[in-house]
Amino acid sequence: MSAEKEAVKDESMLLQKAMISRNYDAITSKHETGRKVVSTFVPGNLNELVMCFDMLNNLPEINAIQAGMRKLSGGYIMEAEKGGHSEDVCTYVKADIGQMARGNIAPNGKPFPDPDILLLSYTGCYTFMKWFELLREQYKCPTVMVHVPYQGDGHTTQNMRDYIVKQLKEEVIPTFERISGKKFDIDLLRELMTRSAKAEDDLVWVIETAKHKPSPIDAYFGAVYYVGPIFSAFRGTQEAVDYYKVLKKEIQYRIDNKMGPITPEGEMKEQKYRIVVEGPPNWTNYREFWKMFYDEGAVVVASSYSKVGGTYDMGFRHDPKNPLESLADYCLGCYTNRNLPTRVDILEKYINDYEADGLLTNSIKSCNSFSAGQLMMMREVEKRTGKPGAFIETDLVDPRYFSAANVKNRLESYFQMIEQKRRGVKSAA
């Protein structure tokens, strides 16, 4: 077995790594520090509210991703299936449950403590509801739900917003006060949200730099890191604000020097294809998957996955003037909470605004929230933009469903197709 080469890392990556480790250390030492832990989801993540109660935020999706990247998820999933969980359902859930069955060890090598509360922010995915019913059965801990209505007609309504705010006021906040023993302080929430908005401005600046040619970032594989602090336990912190400052500087340097994104193997030199990607990535073979792109000179200039934890590039910012309403709007606006026609509009806009060559869909076997309807979406985007689409199928954290040879073949022929299409356009002109 050949050892994997050490990946090239920017300062911002090292910074983020340290932030994540600190959060895991804080979580795993909750018994010593007496701090309370909330488990919750990335879309509809109410981090500022959690921080108001000095609680720590633990995100099982992120833990599943970590397990996937460290090649542990396969074993966890099998463990869960042995315990009666169906092979057909979301593999994040099974990775989480299997991990629990195997001692629930955090990435820092210490056992995860049981959460003090499950905050079921139901935003954009049905599975969330069952996932936390399943966890509640295990942990027997208090659970509070925020039901976020779906934007079925492509817009939000005052009724939806009022419903969420009421749930926050009358259920979530009182429950958090009870668990944490701390009184809710709306001014603290405002203060945290001011920082959120600052970091969000910077994140948008970052992801929109992909409009440059060459693009200084990869808006899928690279963006996964860029969205990290805002999508997880750091939105609202000074650390997140500082992280984006550093990141912006790095990217500005690359723009000034006409450099491409930094991949695990160094700077990506040639950019032959500009791609928009729909759907989450595969985590078990993440580097291998990314390599298939940069080896062919394909850079991702926009992706929907980098909007699952908030659609900031469409204008939303946490608003300290209307804190609870703004949390409601945040939850309502997450990508998978938007209906399919809106998702198509977004992808079409990305193709145009980022001058992309086409849309690639990475369809995830066990994620109905993203996947059900993606074929239709792809065809619609193709029709509207005249740019070719391609469809590959993998899974999030189940290594059994990542067929490297198939994916590589499919990608190579897709890039050829783009090439042919270009030639066709040129010769027609």
Place this chain on the structure above:
Amino acid sequence: MGTQEIVAKCQAIFDDLNFTVAREWKAAKPGRKVIGFMPVYVPMELIHAANALPLGIMGGGDSMEVIHGDAYYQSYICRIPRSTIELGVTGRLDFVDMMLFPFVCDVIRNLSGIWKMMFPNVVSRFFDTPQNFDEKIGGTYYEHELLELKEAIEQATGNKITDESIRNSIKLYNENRKLIWSLYDLRAKEPWKFPTWELYLLMRAGLQLPVDEHNQMLKDYIAAAHAEDKPRRDNSRIVLNGSFCEQPPLNLIKSIEMAGCYVVDDDYVLINRFLTEDVPLEGDLLKNLSTTYLKHSVETSCKYVPKEEDKGKYLLNRISQCQAEGVIFAAPSFCDPALLDRPMLSHRVSENNIPSISFKYAENSGQMQPIREQAGTFADSIKLWS
């Protein structure tokens, strides 16, 4: 009319993928409209109150060849959305004026968007039911949603919905649910007299017939079944769970019974008994619909259960009310709601020493032999050990 005649009528309705009964109803009088809906729950009263026929669409079953629909869905997504699309693109739903896609799961939710794009001339709406069951929170939200739905139906049908018409519709649906619940009780008492496949066809007919006709049909069937003598077998009594959305082929339903199981409760075609108590006829009717939904509706996978101690309680209650001896968890392949719920429900059942088995199906499953064998062995083991 004997049961055979009634069941034959239901079978004809079930087999007809052109929905002739509904088409004829619509054509019979000007101003009539048809509103289609997907499983699991929509307030049919509001549709009926607009002089429209609520048409329950449960996919294409096993007799329809899916040609176009497969191009819209990957192999790892259940079958009902693809066969529903097939119904749409083959023009079988061309008489439907509006489509409702209720909160069930992300597949149905996303199908609502596909419908908007594929059939722009049909009004398509996602219908969100609350997952918060507090009257002041979920209730207030739901009343507004009902009001919005009412207005959308009025707009799509061009017919005004008055309080009087809602009251009249609630009355008819209260009666419908009462009859259906009583039929379910009768079957639990004397399952040999009310075979499940017959009951199932009656339920399916209710998705196409006007409610008053269905009420009459139910009364006729109950009377006829009482009058007939059917042999009582030494079958095991089981509750079937997990089939609330995509339906199994009729043959599968028959196979379970033929294998030696009396189904004494099930969750097929849940819409027509989703509410477990009458909707009150006095006062604010939308509020009444909302409160009945919040406080008196079945527990199923598409509803959140706020308290851990209540999870699975409904199933356990049904098992004891129907004096069942075992549970068959039968879920469609790739069905998130049923399959994610199953481990929790099966824990509750086994904690109470109730035996269970589980299998998956698709609406077009062809091979019944393995299921018959599994159900047969299960029925035998119940008899042997109970």
